[in-house]
Amino acid sequence: xxxxxxxxxxxxxxxxxxxxxxxxxxxxxxxxxxxxxxxxxxxxxxxxxxxxxxxxxxxxxxxxxxxxxxxxxxxxxxxxxxxxxxxxxxxxxxxxxxxxxxxxxxxxxxxxxxxxxxxxxxxxxxxxxxxxxxxxxxxxxxxxxxxxxxxxxxxxxxxxxxxxxxxxxxxxxxxxxxxxxxxxxxxxxxxxxxxxxxxxxxxxxxxxxxxxxxxxxxxxxxxxxxxxxxxxxxxxxxxxxxxxxxxxxxxxxxxxxxxxxxxxxxxxxxxxxxxxxxxxxxxxxxxxxxxxxxxxxxxxxxxxxxxxxxxx
Numbered sequence: 213x214x215x216x217x218x219x220x221x222x223x224x225x226x227x228x229x230x231x232x233x234x235x236x237x238x239x240x241x242x243x244x245x246x247x248x249x250x251x252x253x254x255x256x257x258x259x260x261x262x263x264x265x266x267x268x269x270x271x272x273x274x275x276x277x278x279x280x281x282x283x284x285x286x287x288x289x290x291x292x293x294x295x296x297x298x299x300x301x302x303x304x305x306x307x308x309x310x311x312x313x314x315x316x317x318x319x320x321x322x323x324x325x326x327x328x329x330x331x332x333x334x335x336x337x338x339x340x341x342x343x344x345x346x347x348x349x350x351x352x353x354x355x356x357x358x359x360x361x362x363x364x365x366x367x368x369x370x371x372x373x374x375x376x377x378x379x380x381x382x383x384x385x386x387x388x389x390x391x392x393x394x395x396x397x398x399x400x401x402x403x404x405x406x407x408x409x410x411x412x413x414x415x416x417x418x419x420x421x422x423x424x425x426x427x428x429x430x431x432x433x434x435x436x437x438x439x440x441x442x443x444x445x446x447x448x449x450x451x452x453x454x455x456x457x458x459x460x461x462x463x464x465x466x467x468x469x470x471x472x473x474x475x476x477x478x479x480x481x482x483x484x485x486x487x488x489x490x491x492x493x494x495x496x497x498x499x500x501x502x503x504x505x506x507x508x509x510x511x512x513x514x515x516x517x518x519x520x521x522x523x524x
Contacts, residue, residue, distance in 0.1 A: 214252065214256075214281075216288065217248075218248065218252045219281050219284055219285060219288075220238070220285070220288075221234060221238065221245055221248050221249065221252075222249070222252065222260060222278070222281055223278075223281055223282065223285050224237045224238050224245075225245070225249060225260075225261065225268055226261075226268075226269075226270055226278060226281075229267035229268055230267060230268060231245050231246050231249070231268070249261075256277075258271075258273050258274055258277070259271050259273060259274065260274045260277070260278075261274070304330075304332075304333055304334065304490075304492060305333070305334045305335075305336060306326065306330075306333055306334070306335045306336065306355070306490070306492040306493060306496060307336045307338075307353065307354035307355055308335075308336070308337055308338070308354055308355060308356050308357070308358075308493065308496055309337070309338040309339070309340045309344075309345055309348050309349075309353075309354050309356070309357035309358070310337065310338075310339060310340065310357060310358040310359075311339075311340060311341070311342075311345070311357070311358065311359050311360050311361075311413065312339055312341075312413075312436040312437055312438060312457075313360045313413060313437045313454050313456055313457045314358040314359075314360065314373075314456055314479060314500075314504075315337070315339050315358070316437070316438050316456075316457055316462060317456060317457070317459040317460050317462050318358075318456050318459065318500060318503055318504050319337065319358065319500065321499075321503040322496055322499040322500035322503050323335060323337065323496070325495075325499040325503075326492070326495055326496050326499060329495055330492060330495070333492055336354070338353075338354060340357060341411075342359075342361065342363070342411075342412050342413075345357045345359060345482060346365065346368070349368060349482060349483060349484045350367055350368075350484060352484070355483060355484075355487075355489055355490060355493040356481055356482065356483050356489065356493050356496070356497060357481070357482045357483075358373060358479065358480075358481060358482075358500060359373075359479065359480045359481070359482050360412075360413055360416065360454065360477070360478075360479050360480075361412040361413065361416065361478075361480070362478075362480045362482075363412075366485070367484065367485050368482055368483070368484065368485055369482070369483050369485045369486075370480045370481070370482050371480065371483075371497075372478070372479075372480060372481075373479040373480050373481050373497075373500065373501055373504065374479050374501060374504035374505055375476055375477065375478050375479070376455040376456055376476075376477045376479070376504070377454075377455050377470075377471075377474060377475065377476060377477055378416070378417065378420065378452055378453065378454055378455070378471060378475040378476075378477050379452070379453060379454075379455060379458070379468050379469060379471060380394050380399055380450060380451070380452055380468075380469040380470075380471055381441060381444050381450065381451050381452075381453050381458065381463075381466045381467065381468055381469070382444065382450045382466065382467050382469065383444060383445060383446075383447045383450075383465070383466060383467070384465055384466065384467055385447070386447075386450065386467070388402070388450065388467070388469065389467040391469055392469070392470075393469055393470045393471070393472055394469045394470075394471060394472065395471070395472040395473065396420050396421055396424055396426060396471060396472070396473050397424070397426060399421075399450065399452065399471070400421060400426050400427060400428060400429070402449065402450050403431045403432075403448070403449035403450070404428065404429060404430050404431060404432075404449055404450060404451060404452075405430065405431065405432045405434065405440050405443045405444055405448060405449040405450070405451040406418070406428075406430045406432075406433065406434070406440060406451050406452065407433065407434060407435070407436075407437070407440065408430075408433050409430075413437070416454075416477065417451075417452040417453070419475075420452065420471070420473060420475045424473075431449055432448060432449060437453050437454065437457040438457060438462075438463075440453060441453060441457065441458060441462070441463040441466060442463070444463075444466050445463055445464075445465040445466050452471070454477040455477065456477070456479070456504060479504065481497050481500075
């Protein structure tokens with residue numbers, strides 16, 4: 213009985229015609245090839261090669277053996293090809309979701325790394341609100357959702373993703389733009405733009421003020437954090453936003469101010485309970501967690517506006 217290694221070595225000798233050539237082809241030592249071939253011939257009880265004009269050629273006795281060796285080798289190569297394509301994501305899909313606050317900058321950075329690792333993988337990304345995320349996971353439309361809030365649901369599992377901060381954003385020509393930080397009490401003195409406080413994401417922003425008994429009156433409401441940033445850039449007011457939405461200077465034309473109370477913004481990975489992630493989804497989660505942990509994500513045009521989020 214031949215092992216795959218013996219088959220590989222015998223074929224290398226057959227292809228190159230010399231022990232030294234087979235050694236170079238397999239990137240091993242020539243004495244090792246010679247010893248393995250002697251052992252193989254002894255164990256089989258037949259001579260595999262004859263020497264002719266200084267080259268090794270399959271013996272007549274082993275002609276049928278090499279026909280089978282070639283067939284086995286071709287099957288092994290086919291298997292290797294299929295495995296490489298599978299490992300590269302060929303014929304596979306990654307179905308993921310994300311809330312808008314994480315999808316704007318962080319998800320694309322993670323997906324860039326997923327694409328590099330699995331160049332043939334088909335990737336489907338959905339931008340979801342809370343009510344959509346639940347059905348997305350329970351109906352099997354995707355494997356994971358990156359979320360900015362955690363909820364109690366018996367059919368869903370939540371794992372910590374990353375922790376960051378909340379910041380105040382103002383137009384560059386706003387009187388507050390010269391400040392290096394601002395308090396919650398000062399923020400509410402200005403026209404505010406934000407997400408509806410009844411929305412889970414909007415509630416994260418409004419809690420800073422509610423906990424301090426401050427009135428949080430929004431003059432312009434928007435559905436997504438990216439819209440809030442654009443409205444602030446247009447000079448229509450100021451806002452509180454999470455650091456992941458504004459990471460990497462995603463919205464030039466705004467000034468980012470640390471809030472004195474240093475509110476924390478927590479994010480989560482949600483998945484259907486009792487399910488195991490594919491290696492593709494697992495890689496996405498790992499890459500996303502690493503990207504969200506990178507320092508100096510927020511360009512506030514001052515060192516104080518560049519916190520390092522804490523990975524939990």
